[in-house]
Amino acid sequence: MTQGHKVVVSTFADNPMDAMEHHLSLQPMERPAAASLEPHEVLIGIRSAAVGWVDLLMTSGQYQHMPQPPYTPGMEYAGVVLATGTAVDPAQVKAGDRVLVDGLQVGPRSGGAYQSQGGFASYAVVPDTAAIRLPDKLSFDEACCLLGNYETAYHCLVVRGRLKAGETVLILGATGSTGLAAVHVAKLMGATVIAAGRSDAKLAFVQAQGADHVVNITHPDGSPGVRPFRTDVKALTGGRGVDVVYDGVGGEVSLESLRCVAFGARFLIVGWASTPGVANGRGQRGAPNANQLPTNLIMMKGLDVLGAPMVIATVNDPSLRAPRLARILQWVNEGRLKPHVSRTYPLTDFKDAMRAKWQGEVIGGCVLHP
Structure with a gap:
């Protein structure tokens, strides 16, 4: 037998930082x-195992899907097949x-018998249907940052957002993993991209990755909060505003982005990374700090406000997945899509990796090496 290691979440914490300090261990x-x-x-x-925002939020039970502690985090990972069962073709x-490994079938965001098989570990046992052969063009690091990020971006922009070539999309949180994926997908769809961060x-890196324009939403003097950036976006769109907003951030930036849209735009709610404490910690659920949007702006702008939960939508309608996966893998095999990984850590430094992700130090993907 060969000994490895795994990270274990012993109990839900008050928040992800508390979890990192007191409730996660390497075993x-x-x-x-x-x-x-x-x-x-x-x-x-x-x-390789991706360190995702959702992985962190799960450790405090503040994500809508809660694995049962003790469990091993790591929704998405890649590796080498060491052995197969007798009936595997x-x-x-x-x-x-x-x-x-397909994170919808295996690991902490899945249901059923394989929920315990997270990627922050040396080994995992998975059903054969969850093991997807890697395209030759992808490294292990790139592969573990593919499905969740690009399936989310595709579902939100293409299925829910009905994004068309020639339209303009404002992508909030564009330097993060799903945000950068949204930049890539929007460009592949023929849209003009305004990336905010x-x-x-x-943002200069995101522009080098394909964004047409970038907007820094912070105050130049360093004061807290979000500066009014409507003037910037309106100038970039000839005064018209954007057709689609991709919002994975929430909070103040959502409100300001509502002032940046054309009449009849689509506003896509993807997440709330800036306000992670929407739900109570320790898995107590509820939403005492729920984000709110102004109905007056929604009405006057004639907006379609669209919730875009990729996983929940797929559970409710499994037929959504096959065409989405086919398109993403086609882009990969054509060399037109490649996830960006900016940080890698050995598994022993999992807390440093999680802190870097939580503190917004990562552009695109953050990866652990068991």
Whole structure:
């Protein structure tokens, strides 16, 4: 047996920072024996695991989906197949294959028997249907940042937002993992992209990644809050405003972005990264600090305000997924789409990786190496 390690969330914390300090630990993990695999199971040696915003929010039970502690975090990961069960078709997956693991079937955001098999670990046992062969063009690091980010961006922009070539989209939080994915997808759809964020250096990188324009939403004098950026956006759109807002941020920036839209625009609610304490900590649920949008602006602008929960929508309508995956993998294989990873850490430094993600230090993907 070969010993590895895994991260364990012992109990839900008050908030993710509390979880990192007091409720997460690195524990020994033995390599599962090949003989112990069920007929349709696959043993994965994990090489790369994404550190996602949702992974952090889950540690305090403040995300809408709550795994049962103790559990191993890490919704998305990639690695090498070490062994397969007796009924696994080698044409589908075999020992030695490079694979990414489907986080909707396995890990803390999934349901059922494989919820415990998170990616912050040396090994995982998954069903064969969850092991997707890696496109040759993707590294392990890139692969573990693919599905959640780009499926979210695609569902929100294309399915919910009905984004068309020639339209203009304002992407809030464009330097984050799903935000940068939204920039890539919007450009592939033929849209003009205005990327908003809080760092000139990070926004310059996002512009190099394809954004047509960038807007820094902070006050030049460093004072707190969001500066009025409507004038910037209106100037970039000839006074008209944007057709679509992609909002994964919430809070003050949402309100200001409502003033940046054309009449009849679509406002996509993707997340609320700036206001993570919407729900009570320790898994107590409720929404005592829920974000609010002004109905007067929504009415006068004739807005379509659209909730865009990719996972929940897919659970309710599984037919959404096949065309979405096909399009994303087509773009990858054509060399037109590649996730960006800016930070990597050994598994032993998982707390540093999680802090960097929480504090907004990461552009695009943050990855652990078990």
